[in-house]
Amino acid sequence: MSADTDKTNLNQPPGPGPSIDPTSSLDIDAQQVDHLLILKAFADDLDLVETVNRLAPTQMGVKPGTIVLGLVLDTLTGRSPLYRLVEFFEGRDTELLLGERVPVGVFNDDTVGRVLDLLFEAGTQRIFSELAMKAVLKHEISTRAVHFDTTSVNVHGEYQVDEASPPPFEIIEGYSKDHRPDLKQFLISTLCVGDKIPIFGKNEDGNRSDKEINNTILSQISEHMARFGVGEKAFIYIADSALVTPKNLKELSEGQPFITRLPASYAECGRAISEAIRSNQWEELGQLSRTKPTANRPAALYRAAETTVTLYEKTYRAVVVHSSAHDKRRQKKIKRELAKESASIGKNFREQCLSEYACEADAKAAAQSWASQPCRYHDLSYEIQPLYTYARGRPKKDQPRQVTKIRYRVSYHLEQKASALEQMRMEAGCFVLLTNVAKEGEGAADAREILSLYKEQHGVEQNFAFLKDPAVVNAIFLKTEERIEALGLILLISLLIWRLIERSLRKHVKETGRPLTGWDNKPTTSPTALMVTSKFKNTTVIRIGSQRRLNRPLNPVQLQWLQALGLKPAIFTEQPRAG
Secondary structure: OOOOOOOOHHHHOOOOOOOOOOOOOOOEEEEEOOOOHHHHHHHOOOOOOHHHHHHOOOOOOHHHHHHHHHHHHHHHOOOOOOOHHHHOOOOOOOOHHHOOOOOHHHOHHHHHHHHHHHHHHHHOOOOOOOOHHHHHHOOOOOOOOEEEEEEEEEEEEOOOOOOOOOOOOOOOOOOOOOOOOOOEEEEEEEEEEEEHEEEEEEOOOOOOHHHHHHHHHHHHHHHHOOOOOOOOOOEEEEEOOHOHHHHHHHHHHHOOOOOOOOOOOOHEEEEEEHHHHHOOOOOOEEEEOOOOOOOOOOHHHOEEEEEEEOOOOOEEEEEEEEEEEHHHHHHHHHHHHHHHHHHHHHHHHHHOOOOOOOOOOHHHHHHHHHHHOOOOOEEEEEEEEEEEEEEEOOOOOOOOEEEEEEEEEEEEEEOOHHHHHHHHHHHOOOOOOOEEOOOOOOOOOOHHHHHHHHHHHHHHHHHHHHOHHHHHHHHOOOOOOHHHHHHHHHHHHHHHHHHHHHHHHHHHHHHHHHOOEHHHOEOOOOOOOOHHHHOOOEEEEEOOOOOOEOOOOOOOOHHHHHHOOOOOOOHHHOOOOOO
C-alpha cells in the first residue's frame, strides 16, 4: 500500500458520473459501504484472497479466499462471522467488496462450514504465518521484541472427543482466566511483534498451563522467527511470570534474550525490592505512557534500580521498578490488614485494661507481656496508673486524704509504625523484571527500554479482548474443534488487518507531526482503528451499470484519514481486481 498518496487526486472529488436517462433500463442501486472498502484495501495489500486460494485449493464453485474475505469483512463490522452471513451480503455489491460478483447464497452455513474444514486441512498456522510474514515485511514492522501470552475462551454445549481421531486441542475444564470455572474452555496462545501485530496464534487444551505452553513455544520460536528473516536469538522473548520455571530458564540459558516478571513468591524478588528501597539509588525514568495525562487520570511516573538475583544457581539481571501509580490491590490489602490488626489489638487491650493489680511490679510484668506480642503495623506503649482507695469521711483541715489501698491498672497507646508502613507501601509499588539482556554492547537495553518493552505486553491483552469479543466468539454454533480452530484463523486475520490499520494511522501522525481529527472532532495523536468506522459511517456508493460513484464527495476529515492510511478515494469507485 503506497504511503506517498497523490495529494492532488486525494482532494479531487469523484466526477459527476454518467447522466441518467429516466427511461433507461440500466441496473442502478445505492449501497452503504461505510469502512468496508478500507478493510478490503488492507486485505488486498496482504494478498489475502490469492494466498488462501493457493494454500487451500478446491474444486468448489466459489473460492475459499472469497469466503474468507467475506468472513473478515463481516467480523470487522461488529457482527458474528457465522451468524446471518447471507443476510449481511444481501443486496450488497459483492463485486466491489469481494473483487468478484458472487451470489450471496454461497455464504450459507454449509458452504462456510466446508471452507472452514478446508482451512483446517490446509493448516491454519501455515496460512496465517504467510499472511503475517507479508505484513511484517511490507510494513517494516520491528521484530526486536516478541510478546507471548495466553487467554482462556469459554464455550457452551457438549464437545465429545473421538478417540479414533483426536482433535487438535481439547475443550475441557481448566483454570478460567475469565472466572467461569463452571464452563468448559480452550486456550488461545499468541505471539505479537511491534505495535501489537500478531504473527502466531494457536488453540491449546483448556487445562494446559502457561508454564508448559511457554516451554513448547521456546523450543519452536527460533524456527518460527526464521521465516520472518529474523536470526536466531536476534529478538527478545517477552512473557509474563509463568515463564519463570527451572525448565523454561534452562531452555533460555542457551542465550535467548528474554524479559519477564519475577514472581513475588520467589524470595529473591522480596530481597531485590528491599535492597533497592534501602539503598535509595533510583534512576528516574519519568513517564512512559504515550497517552496524554488528564486531571482524572494522571500519568504514572517510574523509577528503577538495578541489581542481580540468583535462580537455580544462575545469576540474572534484575530491574526493580517503582511506579507512582501504586498497585491498588496491594495498597488495599495493606489498608485492610492495618485496620484488622488495630481492631484486634484494641479489643484485646480494652479487656486487659479492666484488670487491676495489687502491686506495681505485677502490673508492669503483665504490661510487658502484652506489649511484647508481635505487631506488623503498630508500636505499643503502656503506662502504669495507680488507683487509690481513700478512707471514708472528710480529712482534717490541711491534712491529705488517707489512702487505705492502692491498686494498679495499665493503659496502652497504639501508634502506627510510620517507617515500616512507608517501607511496605513502597514495596507495594515495586515489581522486579528479570532479564538476561545485556546493559552494554550489541542488542543491549537500559532499564528504561527494558520496562518499555515489558509494558508493551499489555498490547497482547488488548488483542485478547478483540479475539474474545462476545459478539463473535459466543455465537459459535460449531461443535467440532477443527472448525473452531479454523474460525480462530478468521479472527486472527481480522485482528492482523485491524492492527495494521491502527499502525498506519499512528505512523502517519508520528512522521508528519500532525494529529488527526478524532472523537468529537478533537485532534488526536493516538488514532485507533475503531475511529475509522465512525469517520466513514454512512459512506454510500451508487452503481449505474458497471460504473460507480460516491453519492457525495468525501469531506475534508475523511480525506485526511484516507491520506493517513495511504489510500485514495478511488478505492470506493474503481473497478476491483479479480480475487
